[in-house]
Amino acid sequence: MSKKIHDSLTELVGHTPLVRLHGYEKKLGLKAHLLAKVEYFNPIGSIKDRIVLRIIEEAEQTGKIIPGKTTLIEYTSGNTGIAVSAIGSMKGYKVQIYLQEGVSHERLQIMKAFGANVTKIGDVPELQDALKASNNDFVAATNILKQHIRDRQAAGDDIYFVDQMINPLNSKAHHDTTGKEIWEDTEGDVAAVVASVGTAGTIRGIADYIHEQKASTKIFAVEPAETDTKLTGIHNFTDVPKERIPLNLRENDELSKNVFDEVFVADSDGAFEAARTVAKTDGVLVGNSSGAALWGAVKVAQREEYAGKNIVVIFPDTGLRYLSTTLFEG
Numbered sequence: 001m002s003k004k005i006h007d008s009l010t011e012l013v014g015h016t017p018l019v020r021l022h023g024y025e026k027k028l029g030l031k032a033h034l035l036a037k038v039e040y041f042n043p044i045g046s047i048k049d050r051i052v053l054r055i056i057e058e059a060e061q062t063g064k065i066i067p068g069k070t071t072l073i074e075y076t077s078g079n080t081g082i083a084v085s086a087i088g089s090m091k092g093y094k095v096q097i098y099l100q101e102g103v104s105h106e107r108l109q110i111m112k113a114f115g116a117n118v119t120k121i122g123d124v125p126e127l128q129d130a131l132k133a134s135n136n137d138f139v140a141a142t143n144i145l146k147q148h149i150r151d152r153q154a155a156g157d158d159i160y161f162v163d164q165m166i167n168p169l170n171s172k173a174h175h176d177t178t179g180k181e182i183w184e185d186t187e188g189d190v191a192a193v194v195a196s197v198g199t200a201g202t203i204r205g206i207a208d209y210i211h212e213q214k215a216s217t218k219i220f221a222v223e224p225a226e227t228d229t230k231l232t233g234i235h236n237f238t239d240v241p242k243e244r245i246p247l248n249l250r251e252n253d254e255l256s257k258n259v260f261d262e263v264f265v266a267d268s269d270g271a272f273e274a275a276r277t278v279a280k281t282d283g284v285l286v287g288n289s290s291g292a293a294l295w296g297a298v299k300v301a302q303r304e305e306y307a308g309k310n311i312v313v314i315f316p317d318t319g320l321r322y323l324s325t326t327l328f329e330g
C-alpha cells in the first residue's frame with residue numbers, strides 16, 4: 001500500500017470538484033445542467049488559495065520576498081486575506097491585512113487565528129476618506145494604500161504588497177488551473193460559465209483558457225446593484241468611472257468586450273435566496289458571491305437554447321464564513 005503524505009496544505013490547492021446541482025435544478029424546473037465548481041474544497045476554504053499561492057511562490061522564486069524577513073500586506077474583503085494569512089504563516093512570513101468594512105466577523109477571526117495582524121479600514125482615516133469619496137470603491141482605497149506602502153518601503157521597511165487587484169498572476173493562476181480544470185472535467189462539454197466579479201481575475205483567467213479551447217462557450221459576469229452593500233466581495237464594473245474598472249477587465253483603458261458575453265446585475269435578496277435554497281436542495285453551503293453567481297446561472301439556464309447543456313457556475317467560498325451575517329436568516 002502506497003503512502004499518501006503531503007508536506008504542506010499548499011500541495012492540496014486546486015483540483016476542486018464540479019458538482020451537478022440536481023436538487024436545485026428540480027426545484028426550479030430547469031432543463032439545463034448546473035455544474036458548481038465548489039472552491040471551498042481548497043485547503044484554506046476559498047478560490048483565493050489559488051492566486052495567493054501562485055503570487056507568493058513566484059515572489060519567492062524571483063527573490064522579492066524572504067521568509068522570516070518580509071511582511072506580506074494585502075487589502076481584502078476577506079478570502080484573499082485569509083489565504084495570505086494561512087499560506088504566509090506556513091511559509092514563515094509576517095502578515096498585515098487591511099480589511100474592508102462590512103465583512104463577516106468569521107473572516108476577521110480566521111485571519112487572526114492564522115497569526116495575521118488585521119487592521120480594519122475604518123481605523124485608517126485616509127482609506128476611509130477614499131471610500132467615502134468613491135461610494136465605497138475597492139479600487140480607490142487600494143490606490144491610497146499603495147501610496148502608504150510606498151512610503152513605508154522608502155523608509156526601509158521590507159514589505160511586499162500581494163495586490164490581487166493588479167497582479168497579473170491573479171488571472172494567470174485561474175487560466176492555468178481553474179479554467180483548465182473546468183475544461184478537462186467536462187471534457188470540453190461546457191456551453192457557459194457564470195461567475196461573480198470582484199477583482200475579475202477569476203472570470204478573466206477562466207474566459208481566456210476556455211476560449212482558447214472553444215470560442216463558442218459563453219461567459220456571463222455577475223455584479224451587484226450599485227446601491228447594494230450586502231453583497232460583499234464583488235464589485236460594480238459597468239457604468240462606473242474607468243479608473244474603477246478592474247484591470248482584468250480593461251482594454252485600452254476601457255471596459256473590455258472580449259472577456260464576457262453578458263452581465264447580470266444581482267441584488268442581495270436574489271443572491272441570498274439562491275444560497276439558502278441550494279444549501280437545502282443539494283447540501284452545498286456557500287457564501288453570498290456564490291449565491292449571486294447561482295442567481296445569474298439560473299437566468300442562463302432558463303433560456304431554451306441551454307436545455308440539456310452544461311452551465312458551470314463558480315462557487316468561490318463556503319457559507320461557514322457568513323453564519324454571523326443575515327445570509328442564512330429566513
